[in-house]
Amino acid sequence: MRPLLCCVLLCVGCGEAPPETVDVGGELEPVVAATAAPVMPRPSRGRGEQALRANAECVGCHHEAAEEWARSRHRASSSNDAYRAALAIEPSPFCQGCHAPEAEDPRVMEADELGVACVTCHVTRDDEVLAAGPIDALEPSAHHPIRRSREFGHTGACASCHEFRFPHASGDGDDRFMQTTLREHAASDAADRSCASCHMPTGAHDLSNVRDPAWLRRKLAASAALDAFGVLVTLESRAGHAFPTGDLFRRCAVGAELLDARGRVLDRDVRYLARHFELAPGQPGRRLVADDRVRGKSEVLLDLQPTRGATSVRWWVSYQRVAHTGDGREPEAAVLESELPLHEGTLPIAPSRGTK
Ligand code: HEC
Ligand code: HEC
Ligand code: HEC
Ligand code: HEC
Ligand code: HEC
Numbered sequence: 001m002r003p004l005l006c007c008v009l010l011c012v013g014c015g016e017a018p019p020e021t022v023d024v025g026g027e028l029e030p031v032v033a034a035t036a037a038p039v040m041p042r043p044s045r046g047r048g049e050q051a052l053r054a055n056a057e058c059v060g061c062h063h064e065a066a067e068e069w070a071r072s073r074h075r076a077s078s079s080n081d082a083y084r085a086a087l088a089i090e091p092s093p094f095c096q097g098c099h100a101p102e103a104e105d106p107r108v109m110e111a112d113e114l115g116v117a118c119v120t121c122h123v124t125r126d127d128e129v130l131a132a133g134p135i136d137a138l139e140p141s142a143h144h145p146i147r148r149s150r151e152f153g154h155t156g157a158c159a160s161c162h163e164f165r166f167p168h169a170s171g172d173g174d175d176r177f178m179q180t181t182l183r184e185h186a187a188s189d190a191a192d193r194s195c196a197s198c199h200m201p202t203g204a205h206d207l208s209n210v211r212d213p214a215w216l217r218r219k220l221a222a223s224a225a226l227d228a229f230g231v232l233v234t235l236e237s238r239a240g241h242a243f244p245t246g247d248l249f250r251r252c253a254v255g256a257e258l259l260d261a262r263g264r265v266l267d268r269d270v271r272y273l274a275r276h277f278e279l280a281p282g283q284p285g286r287r288l289v290a291d292d293r294v295r296g297k298s299e300v301l302l303d304l305q306p307t308r309g310a311t312s313v314r315w316w317v318s319y320q321r322v323a324h325t326g327d328g329r330e331p332e333a334a335v336l337e338s339e340l341p342l343h344e345g346t347l348p349i350a351p352s353r354g355t356k
Contacts, residue, residue: 038130038147040156041121043097048104051119055102058118061143065118068205074116078103082323082337094167101161121157130157132196155182158195162246166285175277175288181245188295190240198240213340216319219243220294222343224256224315230269231256231302231313231347235294242293248275249322251331252294253339256302256315266310269302272320272331279328306349316344 045051059066069075077083078100087095096103101120114120122129128145132153149156163182174180185191190198199207209215220243221236233254237243244250255270273293277286292298304313319340326333 037151038124038126038128038149040149040151040160041130041158042160043101045101045120046104047102047119051102051117052114054123055114055117055119058122062118065203065205069118071206071208073207074205077115079113079115082321085323092167098161098164116161132157132194153196154194155185158182162195169285173288174275174291175286178248179246181241184241184245184295188240193240195240211340213319213342216340217342220252220317220342222317224313224345224347226306226313226347226349227301229301230304231315233300233302233315233317234297235300235317236297237294239294242291242295244274244293244319247321248277249325249337250274251320251322252342253316253318253320254300254302255317256304256313258304258306258310259312259314260309261311266307267304269304270332271300271302273300310349312349313347314344315347317342 047054059069073080077098078096083095083099087099098116100115102114102117122131124130124147128147129142130152131146131148132150133148159182163177163179165176166178169176174183185195196203199209201209219238221238222233224231224233226232233256235243235252235254239245244252251272251274253270253272255268257265258267260266271292274291275288275293276290278289280287302315306313319342320334321337321339322334323337324335325331326335
């Protein structure tokens with residue numbers, strides 16, 4: 001075994017011991033002693049230069065993982081435009097803790113280009129490389145110590161960054177949380193499945209499937225039918241949590257248009273499935289007024305009554321990343337960062353209904 005990492009990452013002996021507590025949004029979480037179960041990846045690791053050097057070593061040996069990671073949003077978590085724009089509005093060390101977890105001093109706002117790095121997820125404070133898989137697996141050819149952990153291979157590698165409260169919020173209600181992916185996963189049919197089983201199929205580190213319309217389409221089935229009260233869209237999610245999960249500004253648009261024989265739009269209705277927050281005037285924080293994201297099977301009724309001249313209904317489902325919500329009151333006014341069309345279809349209207 002080559003003492004590869006100890007010179008680089010073993011902070012404990014080098015006079016720059018990281019703090020005993022990790023400050024995330026004003027909350028102090030105790031760091032578990034080294035002899036206990038390994039501490040899982042978390043925000044605000046703050047290993048700066050050392051992390052940069054050690055990460056270059058991982059990249060130098062693990063070419064495939066490195067190439068995938070280089071394309072990932074984890075790699076770009078502190079440098080992508082969406083984050084940079086949001087940080088400019090709300091500059092806070094709280095944000096940097098997750099988006100630039102290896103930045104040495106989170107109060108320094110310069111970009112830490114490393115993002116969520118190999119070392120952030122894999123290298124513990126005791127300089128072991130965390131890995132998934134059975135605890136007693138042998139590592140005959142590894143060039144460094146490996147610590148196998150079931151927790152790491154289930155949700156532990158992701159948990160502390162993918163569920164967190166609003167800055168300065170306390171309490172356990174869903175409305176206190178900016179992201180709730182972990183509790184959604186725990187309450188889902190896929191609770192036994194690891195995050196990686198869907199997001200890192202075959203160990204891939206690029207997380208690219210969440211931006212692949214074909215994959216998303218398979219994970220959210222949709223069909224539509226005309227109903228006495230409008231257009232009924234039935235959705236069925238196979239995600240391991242609410243669909244959509246993650247950031248506050250993700251939503252599914254479910255819409256339909258009433259068309260005449262020449263394709264002109266006579267009427268239109270669109271519903272946005274999301275966590276819906278409201279700013280309470282004069283009060284700090286946001287109030288969660290509704291959460292109509294898809295969990296398992298759900299139905300959306302669009303209010304479209306066939307009128308004179310209507311010959312068909314066009315319906316669609318899309319996945320939207322919202323850049324900003326405008327004044328927040330009118331969902332149609334939101335500016336989109338991207339939109340992935342998932343499903344669409346046309347329903348003919350029988351003449352008797354169309355001429356009512
Ligand atoms: C000198 C080359 C070398 C360096 C540097 C290196 N590794 Fe490895 N690593 C290996 C070899 C060889 C194995 C065992 C064979 C395999 O699984 O690829 C291994 C195994 C692993 C495994 C376990 C794979 C499994 O079987 O589950 C992980 C995780 C890992 N390395 C991560 C890292 C990380 C993170 C870094 C940087 C901190 C790193 N490695 C640095 C060569 C290296
Ligand atoms: C977001 C956290 C995260 C980051 C960042 C990350 N890994 Fe991993 N890595 C994991 C998890 C989780 C697994 C186990 C996946 C599974 O259960 O199949 C894994 C598996 C591995 C494996 C074994 C399986 C394989 O793909 O060969 C190696 C080697 C590895 N990672 C190396 C790296 C290297 C090198 C980097 C940086 C270039 C890196 N990882 C970045 C979380 C991460
Ligand atoms: C140190 C914190 C941290 C850890 C640990 C972490 N993530 Fe992330 N993850 C982030 C941040 C920050 C982003 C947002 C990047 C950005 O700005 O778009 C992100 C984004 C993602 C995305 C969205 C990718 C995209 O293209 O939009 C997925 C999926 C994801 N992470 C899955 C995982 C999984 C699975 C694990 C565990 C194996 C994990 N993450 C561990 C911080 C983390
Ligand atoms: C059964 C498969 C499955 C499992 C298990 C799963 N996910 Fe997902 N994940 C999905 C699908 C499908 C999407 C895309 C739709 C959505 O946002 O829900 C997604 C989306 C995401 C996103 C949003 C990415 C974006 O583009 O905004 C994040 C973050 C994420 N998952 C993290 C996790 C974490 C963390 C876990 C484990 C606690 C996990 N997922 C478990 C299937 C899964
Ligand atoms: C505890 C970890 C954590 C903290 C703290 C955090 N984020 Fe994030 N952020 C994430 C994760 C995880 C995602 C990915 C979720 C997804 O893709 O749906 C994300 C996604 C984002 C995105 C979306 C990027 C895109 O692709 O559209 C933006 C913008 C963002 N965060 C900005 C911020 C800002 C600004 C702050 C500080 C106010 C902040 N974040 C604090 C973990 C964190």
